[in-house]
Amino acid sequence: MSPARTSAKRRPSRVPRRPAAGAAVAEVHLPSDGELRRLAERVLKLSDADETEVHIDFVADALTRFANNTIHQNVAEQAMSVSVRTVFDGRTARATTNKTDDDSLRRAVAASAALARSQPKNPDLLPMPGPQKYAKVERYVPGTAGATPEDRAVAVSRVTELADQNRQTAAGIFSTGASVTAVVNSKGLFASYRQSRAEFSVSILEADSSGWAKASAADASQIDTEALAERASQKAVASRHPKEVEPGRWTVILEPAAVLDLVGFLFYDFAATAVLDQRSCFNNRMGKQVMGENVTLHDDVTHALQLGPPFDGEGMPRQTVLLVDRGVPRNLVYARSTAKKMKAKPTGHGLPLPNQDGEAPFNLVFAGGNTPLETMIATTDRGVLLTRLWYIREVDPYEKVLTGMTRDGSFLVENGKISAGIRNFRFNQNILEMLSNVGQMSPAVRASGEEAFDMVVPAMKVRDFHFTEVTKF
Amino acid sequence: MQEWTALALDTAKARGASFADARVVDLRLRDLSTKNGEVGTLAENESLGLGIRALADGCWGFASSDVLTREGVQACAAQAVAIARASAMAKRADAAMVPEQAYVDTWQNPYVKDPFQIPLERQLDLLLAADGEMRRVKGLTLAETSMHFTRLEQWYASTLGSRIHQLKVQSGAGIVATSFANDEIQKRSYPNSFGGQHQLAGYELVEELDLKGNAQRVAEEALALHKAGQCPQDERTVILESSQLGLQIHESIGHPIELDRVLGMEANFAGMSFLTLDKLGKLRYASDIVNVVADARLEHGPGLGTFGYDDEGVPGKRTDIITGGLFTGYLSNRETASTIGLDRSGGTMRAESWNRLPIIRMTNISLLPGTWRYEDLIADTDDAILMETNRSWSIDDRRYHFQFSTEIGWEIKGGKKTRMLKNPSYSGITTEFWNSCDAICSRDYWTLWGTPNCGKGQPMQTMGTGHGAAPARFRKVRVGMAFAK
Numbered sequence: 001m002s003p004a005r006t007s008a009k010r011r012p013s014r015v016p017r018r019p020a021a022g023a024a025v026a027e028v029h030l031p032s033d034g035e036l037r038r039l040a041e042r043v044l045k046l047s048d049a050d051e052t053e054v055h056i057d058f059v060a061d062a063l064t065r066f067a068n069n070t071i072h073q074n075v076a077e078q079a080m081s082v083s084v085r086t087v088f089d090g091r092t093a094r095a096t097t098n099k100t101d102d103d104s105l106r107r108a109v110a111a112s113a114a115l116a117r118s119q120p121k122n123p124d125l126l127p128m129p130g131p132q133k134y135a136k137v138e139r140y141v142p143g144t145a146g147a148t149p150e151d152r153a154v155a156v157s158r159v160t161e162l163a164d165q166n167r168q169t170a171a172g173i174f175s176t177g178a179s180v181t182a183v184v185n186s187k188g189l190f191a192s193y194r195q196s197r198a199e200f201s202v203s204i205l206e207a208d209s210s211g212w213a214k215a216s217a218a219d220a221s222q223i224d225t226e227a228l229a230e231r232a233s234q235k236a237v238a239s240r241h242p243k244e245v246e247p248g249r250w251t252v253i254l255e256p257a258a259v260l261d262l263v264g265f266l267f268y269d270f271a272a273t274a275v276l277d278q279r280s281c282f283n284n285r286m287g288k289q290v291m292g293e294n295v296t297l298h299d300d301v302t303h304a305l306q307l308g309p310p311f312d313g314e315g316m317p318r319q320t321v322l323l324v325d326r327g328v329p330r331n332l333v334y335a336r337s338t339a340k341k342m343k344a345k346p347t348g349h350g351l352p353l354p355n356q357d358g359e360a361p362f363n364l365v366f367a368g369g370n371t372p373l374e375t376m377i378a379t380t381d382r383g384v385l386l387t388r389l390w391y392i393r394e395v396d397p398y399e400k401v402l403t404g405m406t407r408d409g410s411f412l413v414e415n416g417k418i419s420a421g422i423r424n425f426r427f428n429q430n431i432l433e434m435l436s437n438v439g440q441m442s443p444a445v446r447a448s449g450e451e452a453f454d455m456v457v458p459a460m461k462v463r464d465f466h467f468t469e470v471t472k473f
Numbered sequence: 474m475q476e477w478t479a480l481a482l483d484t485a486k487a488r489g490a491s492f493a494d495a496r497v498v499d500l501r502l503r504d505l506s507t508k509n510g511e512v513g514t515l516a517e518n519e520s521l522g523l524g525i526r527a528l529a530d531g532c533w534g535f536a537s538s539d540v541l542t543r544e545g546v547q548a549c550a551a552q553a554v555a556i557a558r559a560s561a562m563a564k565r566a567d568a569a570m571v572p573e574q575a576y577v578d579t580w581q582n583p584y585v586k587d588p589f590q591i592p593l594e595r596q597l598d599l600l601l602a603a604d605g606e607m608r609r610v611k612g613l614t615l616a617e618t619s620m621h622f623t624r625l626e627q628w629y630a631s632t633l634g635s636r637i638h639q640l641k642v643q644s645g646a647g648i649v650a651t652s653f654a655n656d657e658i659q660k661r662s663y664p665n666s667f668g669g670q671h672q673l674a675g676y677e678l679v680e681e682l683d684l685k686g687n688a689q690r691v692a693e694e695a696l697a698l699h700k701a702g703q704c705p706q707d708e709r710t711v712i713l714e715s716s717q718l719g720l721q722i723h724e725s726i727g728h729p730i731e732l733d734r735v736l737g738m739e740a741n742f743a744g745m746s747f748l749t750l751d752k753l754g755k756l757r758y759a760s761d762i763v764n765v766v767a768d769a770r771l772e773h774g775p776g777l778g779t780f781g782y783d784d785e786g787v788p789g790k791r792t793d794i795i796t797g798g799l800f801t802g803y804l805s806n807r808e809t810a811s812t813i814g815l816d817r818s819g820g821t822m823r824a825e826s827w828n829r830l831p832i833i834r835m836t837n838i839s840l841l842p843g844t845w846r847y848e849d850l851i852a853d854t855d856d857a858i859l860m861e862t863n864r865s866w867s868i869d870d871r872r873y874h875f876q877f878s879t880e881i882g883w884e885i886k887g888g889k890k891t892r893m894l895k896n897p898s899y900s901g902i903t904t905e906f907w908n909s910c911d912a913i914c915s916r917d918y919w920t921l922w923g924t925p926n927c928g929k930g931q932p933m934q935t936m937g938t939g940h941g942a943a944p945a946r947f948r949k950v951r952v953g954m955a956f957a958k
Binding site: 075078092099104118203354355405407466 | 507516522549555566864932
């Protein structure tokens with residue numbers, strides 16, 4: 001999109017300098033594979049179960065939050081958890097602690113055993129898997145893991161300065177951090193994964209309008225915080241004095257974050273357990289043309305724009321799965337026990353046991369198109385351009401009708417141009433129908449929203465999107 | 474544990490903090506669930522750590538750690554001060570707070586039966602019995618049950634001199650019957666969606682719910698919904714039963730009265746509020762029979778928003794939010810109270826655990842009882858839709874426009890509850906809706922519901938909130954838009 005740039009006169013920079021001396025504070029030390037193995041071994045030695053599995057998770061995250069052009073919240077967290085799953089004669093349960101002294105680990109093992117022994121035998125429980133091989137993924141950037149509050153404050157200050165210059169108000173977050181996760185079991189399986197992660201989200205507010213932009217990456221240096229703020233600023237300018245237009249069926253251009261938050265609601269429908277439980281919208285629809293031929297969807301943890309471990313909650317390697325092929329749902333994802341029940345092969349998407357949900361794909365990748373967003377706008381006679389959606393909830397689980405609101409940058413497009421900002425709509429939209437009405441798509445990008453986990457999606461131009469009511473701003 | 478909070482405060486002061494408060498939290502959880510006669514989740518979780526909030530150079534920093542050693546606590550406190558100094562790099566004004574006195578106290582909620590002392594076998598037996606009752610109904614495709622227990626022990630201290638120990642025990646349980654037939658999914662939950670009913674109570678709450686005794690009914694209703702008529706698309710009188718009304722209060726009153734939203738602090742994520750400061754004491758929020766309070770005191774009931782002290786050391790209190798229909802109060806903390814010129818904090822700072830910063834959260838936001846007998850309310854209603862048990866909920870980021878749908882509806886005709894309706898939904902603008910309220914049932918029909926899953930903040934925090942409500946009637950409400958074609 002190309003909304004008008006602000007005409008506010010620029011003022012001198014007030015980007016601050018870093019403090020002269022850093023305080024002696026907690027430094028992040030991510031556990032090494034050796035340390036993870038040694039910790040897991042201590043747990044395994046404490047267990048007399050038939051089989052024992054240990055999950056270790058370590059997180060060191062920090063988040064700088066700003067509003068009203070100042071930092072108002074600024075937090076850091078460091079935490080380790082050790083989760084123990086024991087198996088006794090076909091019964092299993094989990095206990096978790098964040099303390100790693102011998103007594104606490106012993107107590108966690110005992111709690112897991114007591115929980116496991118308290119229940120009836122589970123005929124579907126499979127023996128734990130042995131050692132596995134995993135796809136190699138590199139998603140750890142030391143500079144992002146070790147980013148300081150000063151690093152974040154400098155970036156935020158530049159954004160608040162931009163807002164000040166434009167006589168706008170900025171609010172948002174800049175978070176950085178790292179995590180380590182490991183699955184180890186008494187059959188000799190060892191899987192570990194580490195990643196860094198940065199996320200920047202910015203809203204720019206004016207008296208009667210707003211704009212928004214967000215990005216996330218393993219490497220903070222890939223996030224251009226000022227460019228995102230500039231984009232949000234331009235949207236706030238372009239949506240000034242929003243006018244009310246009538247609800248109904250509209251041609252809608254959804255930016256990637258809006259696509260993400262809608263299609264993210266489909267993710268659990270691809271779980272084999274959801275189909276088995278008859279609560280997936282793909283019940284009776286597998287192999288049928290339920291979306292347009294231009295919609296193809298994979299789950300692919302190895303994709304260059306994806307994050308996350310290449311193994312599942314049991315330590316099984318995540319496979320790349322073709323979920324939708326040219327509009328036809330072809331495959332589901334399977335945990336080991338679901339695969340056995342449904343006579344399929346496990347795909348490495350199981351959730352940590354025990355659970356009742358089975359599995360889920362967490363690395364959705366849409367095949368995009370080649371139409372730039374600007375071309376979508378230029379080829380639209382009358383439509384709506386949406387930046388972001390909000391408070392999306394499922395109205396009808398089988399027809400996959402979702403409701404929600406538009407937010408922070410909704411525009412009327414007329415004769416190939418953005419003509420005005422508009423008041424926000426409520427939508428009630430069948431998502432399968434929406435994915436049958438996709439006319440144009442941009443190349444897929446890593447998108448970050450609020451309702452769904454980050455995924456790789458294109459912007460989409462969609463026919464007959466259903467707005468049902470309008471709010472007051 | 475107070476030796477750790479004292480060490481943290483001493484370190485923060487030595488590093489130059491002008492104010493600090495610290496919390497050690499020892500959190501224990503137990504989750505049980507069943508699905509179609511088999512155990513689903515069976516897990517316990519314990520988590521112990523310290524969080525410290527420090528004010529330095531006029532700005533805030535917060536750090537948390539689970540390394541409860543002398544070195545770990547000192548490093549954590551030093552980090553909080555260092556973060557505060559980094560915050561000052563983008564400062565516009567020094568943070569200011571209204572005064573508060575020091576308290577040395579201990580508090581715990583009353584409960585009869587410690588849920589963590591009840592044998593697991595007994596808890597599972599109860600769930601499996603309810604699960605079995607649901608599956609006795611032929612055609613049901615999915616029977617689910619769950620229990621959730623929390624024990625949160627907290628030691629709070631501040632540089633004001635407060636030292637407060639609190640223990641909160643929370644219980645919750647519920648069942649869900651789901652039916653897939655004729656390319657349609659219908660479900661019924663008991664006693665509420667969101668995992669059932671949740672209160673600051675012991676295992677006695679679970680026993681009082683009688684999950685097994687209600688299992689067959691909800692399963693039969695889930696199946697019957699397939700054959701029920703569709704909720705019309707129309708403007709109608711609507712009667713909301715109390716759990717749905719509780720969520721209506723949560724979304725269209727509880728969130729917009731949060732002062733951090735009003736002041737723009739949540740603009741990027743949770744959003745802002747239509748309740749700008751000029752509306753306090755002037756806005757006709759609701760009809761004159763509507764009275765809403767925010768009440769964290771035990772005398773209000775065992776709600777998920779009940780406590781002795783909030784997480785910045787302010788005693789739990791009551792604030793009148795809507796008085797005779799007039800908007801009269803916000804949810805505040807010490808800082809936002811100062812910003813808008815209040816004398817004292819409303820005592821609503823709450824954190825999910827040791828690793829989260831306290832932020833303004835709902836306590837128990839309750840609609841006070843009216844005068845109607847439920848039977849009289851139905852008899853007095855010529856043509857309406859009675860809606861029960863939430864299925865979906867959505868509201869805009871300033872809390873004007875909402876849409877809710879419920880699991881089941883009933884047509885009221887000529888003062889009688891008649892045919893069942895499926896896919897009921899209603900939508901509207903907050904103040905228009907509340908001003909259309911013309912009848913509220915009495916305390917005999919009033920329930921303090923627990924919403925265990927309220928999300929807010931960055932990083933996200935999940936918090937339990939309480940909402941007391943009795944069935945109430947609303948006129949000229951738009952219904953059926955969720956399923957409009």
